[in-house]
Amino acid sequence: MVAANRLALEKSPYLQSHSKNPVDWYPWGEEAFARARDLERPIFLSIGYSTCHWCHVMERESFEDEDVAKILNDNYVAIKVDREERPDIDRVYMRVCQSLTGRGGWPLTILMTPEGNPFFAATYLPKENRGQATGLIGLLLSAADLWNKEPDRVIESAKKLINGLQDAIESQYSGEAPEVNPHLFDVACRHAETTYDAKYGGFGDAPKFPAPHQLSFLLSRYRRTGKPHLLKMVTTTLDGMRAGGLWDHVGGGFHRYSTDRKWLTPHFEKMLYDQAGLAKIYLDTYLATGHEEYALTVRQILSYVDRDLSSPEGGFCCGEDADSEGEEGLFYTWTGAELETLLGDDAKAFMASFGVLPEGNFLEEGSGTRSGRNILHVPLPGQFGLQSGVEQPATRETRHADSLKKLFEARKGRIRPLLDDKVLTGWSAFAATAFIRAGAALGDERILKRGKVCVDFLLSTMGEGGTLYRRHKDGESSIEGFSEDYAFLGRAALELYTATFENYYLDRAANLADTLAERFICEGGTLSDTNDSGEELVLDFSDATDTAMPSSTSVAYELFIGLWLLTGDSLWEERGGRLVAANAALLTRYPEAFTHLLTSLSVALESARRIEVVGERDSFDVAKARETLAAKYMPETFIGFEEALVNGVSVRICSKTACHTELKGLLELDEWLKRESID
Incomplete structure (x- = not known):
């Protein structure tokens, strides 16, 4: 048995999973860099995360292999990084990989000098050469030979590379x-229109990723312009994802992304941030259209998160792996024989409804051959995007509810994919915002309370001076928080204020936003990952683009604008303006990469509105006004409260600087909201 390496002492499930590798892994830290300097060796840096399928593949092929381990242990200092714990490190070396190779992904493989300057970058590498793909063994041997023969040349080349990248970033x-x-x-x-897949929904070809903040932007533009094709892009995409195998029809929740254009075959990991972003866009689309299937999907997403991703302390775990028993998708897929045994007389109708084939519809990714297993999905005529008169996936699931319950119970007997049970402040706050918003909009106190429990837990972990911590696990909070953590928790606190009218949460949001502005905004106005005392890495840059999650810059701007409208303090508007100005060069060149930021920017530039509910805090009319407003899709609006002795409730409609309409009572509010609706 291989003795555990240093990673056994780490809290990250990803790092712990490599603790029995024969590779002499170090966690990121001065000990590893000092060792590399003392031995005058290059560093092998591997960055991944717990639910990454190809990270597991590379571990099985290479990091568990004695031959690979010997090469690494004899010639390199090997460092493992969990990208979710250290997004700053990941962002730096991913930028290197993208610059050198034109693409990125995980696992991220870097060779670098003892000073951290990279001289090689790649993603997944097979153990041996495979066709045109470089094998890890060959790479390690040739790079070690070059280092031993000409170390000064490698060091100088790495310096030039990193200096050139820094110059390009600054320019x-x-x-x-x-x-x-x-x-x-x-x-x-227009960019969305040119990449939109009108048949299946989504944008671009395979692989196809959910794009919740892009869809949210398009929905907000529909709200602003009334152009029906913008709404069509949103609904066709949401319908296609919900009908396809991207959705877990048995247990709820979305898988990470689809490997094909039709949303049929996913990579099966389930990520917390996907559930949060998708719950929000399904909720907003329900509020904009009134279509109940979207509200049902929201409830099912949040039910999955609460059931399977909740941490004992009240936060949310990061996600679930794609693999179980060494095989991707095994937990989620079914053979025809299994279904016949479990469902009996109901099997035939069920299999027809959910696209089950005797030979299986799940193709092995490497070979393209049928595996004999099936991904449940709702096959629809000609496309997965719903057509007029076609049965909704939710309707079909209701018709087969008993069968789905039987499969859910049967699945409990399977070995479940690994749960990455660390809690990250920013991710949990993102999910909490979805719970709070959905609970308020759907009038479900239980859902709202679950989001509040999470926010209260995260706020309770703050250290001296309001310091946030990034990771919470096994009763320990550690790793000083990044800008993402402050921005997302501030936004969650602001959402909770709107849902409860408790000033405590408005104050907490303002405190977190103050810390963001004072400790994370750089001299040039960009938002750094780390605060002013954070670790210096080999590249210094800010990435404000919205990717799988909205960027910390986008969320910080949304937080600043919300505080400006709710408090009337122009300092928040100025701070938001600095963020936008600092990123204006890239924003104006590639606006499609900043869709979450654009949604908030449209509030500031076009239609900013504050609604003030005035009355006695605990009165029925104030609560009813709050519930009524929460149930409307008004992305341009922030809702606040003013305590006053009034008869019933009064509602003020305000622009950026002044209130122009006052509604007396719930009836006038209802009439005004009817005029606000989009037909």
């Missing part, structure tokens, strides 16, 4: 900031 932000105006919204919409 993107140099010069006078271009004007940011509403024209950018049209540019981003």
Whole structure:
């Protein structure tokens, strides 16, 4: 048996999973860099995360292999990083990989000098050469040979590479900031139109990722312009994802992404941030359209998260793996024989409804051959996107509810994919915001309370001086928080204020936003991952683009704008303006990469509105007004409260600087909201 290496002492499930490798792994830290300097060896850096399928593949093929381990142990200092715990490290070396190879992904493989300067970058590598793909063994041997023969040349080359990248990054932000105006919204919409898949929904070809903040942006533009094709792009995409294998029809929740254009075959990991972002867009689309299937999907997503991703302390765990028993998707897929045994006389109708084939519909990714197993999905005529008169997936699931319950119970007997049970402040706050918003909009106190429990837990872990910690596990909070953590928790606190009218949460949101502005905004106005005393890495840059999650810059801007509208303090508007100006060069060049930021920017530039509910805090009319407003889709609006002795309730409709309409009572509020609706 292999003795555990240093990673056994780490809290990260991803790092712990490598603790029995024969590779002499170090966690990121001074000990590893000092060892590399003392031995005058290069560093092998591997970055991944617990639910990453290809990370597991590379571990099985290479890091559990004695031959690979010997090469690494004899020639390198090997460092493992959990990208979710250290997004700052991941962002730096991913930028290197993208610059050198034109692509990125995980596992991320870096060779670098003892100073951390990279001289090689790649993603997954097979153990041996495979066709045109470089094998890890060959790479390690040739790089070690080059290092031993010409170390100064490698060191100098790495320095030039990192200096060149830094110069290129700085040049993107140099010069006078271009004007940011509403024209950018049209540019981003046109980009979506050109990449939109009208048949299946989504954008681009395979692999196809959920794009919740892009869909949210398009929905907000529909709200602003009334253009029906913008709504169509959103609903067709949501319908396609919900009908396909991307959705877990037995247990709820979405898998990470689809390997095909039709949303049929996913990579099966389930990530917390996907559930949070998708719950929000399904909720907003329900509020905009009134279609109940979207509300049902929201409830099912949040039920999955609460049931399977909740931590004992009240936060949310990061996600679930794609693999179980060494095989991807085994937990989620079914053979025809299994279904016949479990469902008996109901099997035939069920299998027809959910696209089950005797030979299986799940193709092995490597060979393209049928595995004999099936991914449940709702096959629809000609496409997965719903057509007029076609049965909704939710309707079909209701018709087969008893069969789905039997499969859910049967699945409990299977070995479940690994749960990454660490709690990250930013991710949990993102999910809490979805719970709070959904609970308020759907009038479900239980859902709202679950989000509140999470926010209260995260706020309770703050250290001296309001310091947030990134990771919470086994009763320990550690790793000083990043800008993402402050921005997302501030936004969650602001959402909780709107849902409860408790000033405590408005104050907490403002405190977190103050820390963001004072400790994370750099001299040039960009938002750094780390605070002013954080670890210095080999590249210094800020990435404000919205990826799988909205960026910390986008969420910070949304937080600042919300505080400006709710408090009337122009300092928040100024701080938001600095963030936008600092990123204006890239924003105006590639607006489609900033869709979450654009959604908030449209509030500031076009339609900012504050609604003030005035009355006695605990009165029925105030509660009813709050519930009524929460149930409307008004992305341009922030809702606040003013305590006053009034008869019933009064509601003020305000622009950026002044209130222009006052509604007396719930009846006038209802009439005003009817006029606000989009037909």
